[in-house]
Amino acid sequence: MSTVILNRVKASDLELKDKVVAINRVVKTTKGGRAFSFSALVVVGDGNGIVGHGLGKAKEVQEAITKGIEDAKKNLIKVPISKGTIPHDQWSKEGAAKVMIKPATPGTGVIAGGSMRAVLEAAGYTDVLSKSLGSANPHNVIKATFKALATLREPVSIAKTRHIGLKKVFNG
Numbered sequence: 661m662s663t664v665i666l667n668r669v670k671a672s673d674l675e676l677k678d679k680v681v682a683i684n685r686v687v688k689t690t691k692g693g694r695a696f697s698f699s700a701l702v703v704v705g706d707g708n709g710i711v712g713h714g715l716g717k718a719k720e721v722q723e724a725i726t727k728g729i730e731d732a733k734k735n736l737i738k739v740p741i742s743k744g745t746i747p748h749d750q751w752s753k754e755g756a757a758k759v760m761i762k763p764a765t766p767g768t769g770v771i772a773g774g775s776m777r778a779v780l781e782a783a784g785y786t787d788v789l790s791k792s793l794g795s796a797n798p799h800n801v802i803k804a805t806f807k808a809l810a811t812l813r814e815p816v817s818i819a820k821t822r823h824i825g826l827k828k829v830f831n832g
Contacts (some may be wrong), residue, residue, distance in 0.1 A: 673677050674736075676704045678729050679778045682798040683721060687743075701775075701798055702728035704736075705782025711809070712736035713779065739809040747815060752808035754780035757800035758793040761808050775801040783809065 682701040687694050698721045705711035714731025718724040740747055745763040752759050759776060764787040770780050772790040775798040780788055792801055819826045 671805070674706050674710060676706055676710075676733065677782065678702055678704045678732070679782055680725055680728070681775050681778050681802065683724070687815070692824075698724040700724040700728040701802065702732050703778045703782045703802065704729060704732040705779075705784065707784040709739050709741050709784055711739060711779060711783035711806075715799070728734060735804075737806065737810055739783050740812050742814065742815045745788050745807075746812055748786065748812065750808040750812055752804045753810055754804035754807060755797065755800040756795035757797060757804045759801065759804040759808055760791045760793065761805070762789040763787075764789045768785055774798065776805050778802075779805045799831070 672747050679776065680700055680702055684699045686697050688697070689695075696719060697719050699715060699717045700721070701713070701715055702725060703711065703713050712732040712735045714728045714733070714735055716724040716727025716729070716731055718727055744766060746761055748763065750761045764771070766787055768787040768789065770777055770785060770788055772788065773792055773798070776790050776792055779802055780790065795801070815826060815829050819829050822829070
């Protein structure tokens with residue numbers, strides 16, 4: 661399995677907006693009756709290329725959401741945005757969830773479903789085409805989307821790595 665190098669960011673001085681993606685109620689049957697607990701899957705982002713996701717578990721919904729936000733702030737990454745879209749096509753897989761993300765022309769909007777939409781909007785993308793294939797499990801879809809976004813590379817960094825001009829990156 662290949663390792664993904666994440667561009668981690670500190671959450672201390674960022675203005676982050678949060679979005680609850682999924683809330684799950686879990687019931688544990690004990691001899692004293694049923695014990696309910698909740699888990700919340702949360703995405704946070706500044707709308708300018710920084711995004712994170714987290715999972716919070718607690719006996720109360722609001723407490724689970726708060727824990728999820730705190731966990732998401734620990735998992736922030738910086739993603740490249742060029743003219744409101746991604747620099748290039750990207751595929752990724754996590755478990756049985758597969759995601760495909762493509763750049764789009766200005767005015768297209770965020771074409772994405774459920775969990776992917778939350779991540780892409782929190783990151784600050786305004787125009788992107790995407791498709792979620794395989795499993796619709798929000799945990800795996802979000803992880804696959806993060807993996808795809810974390811492996812995106814900007815043309816400038818590719819040119820520096822290859823020691824070639826920026827025009828040569830686009831023309832082959």
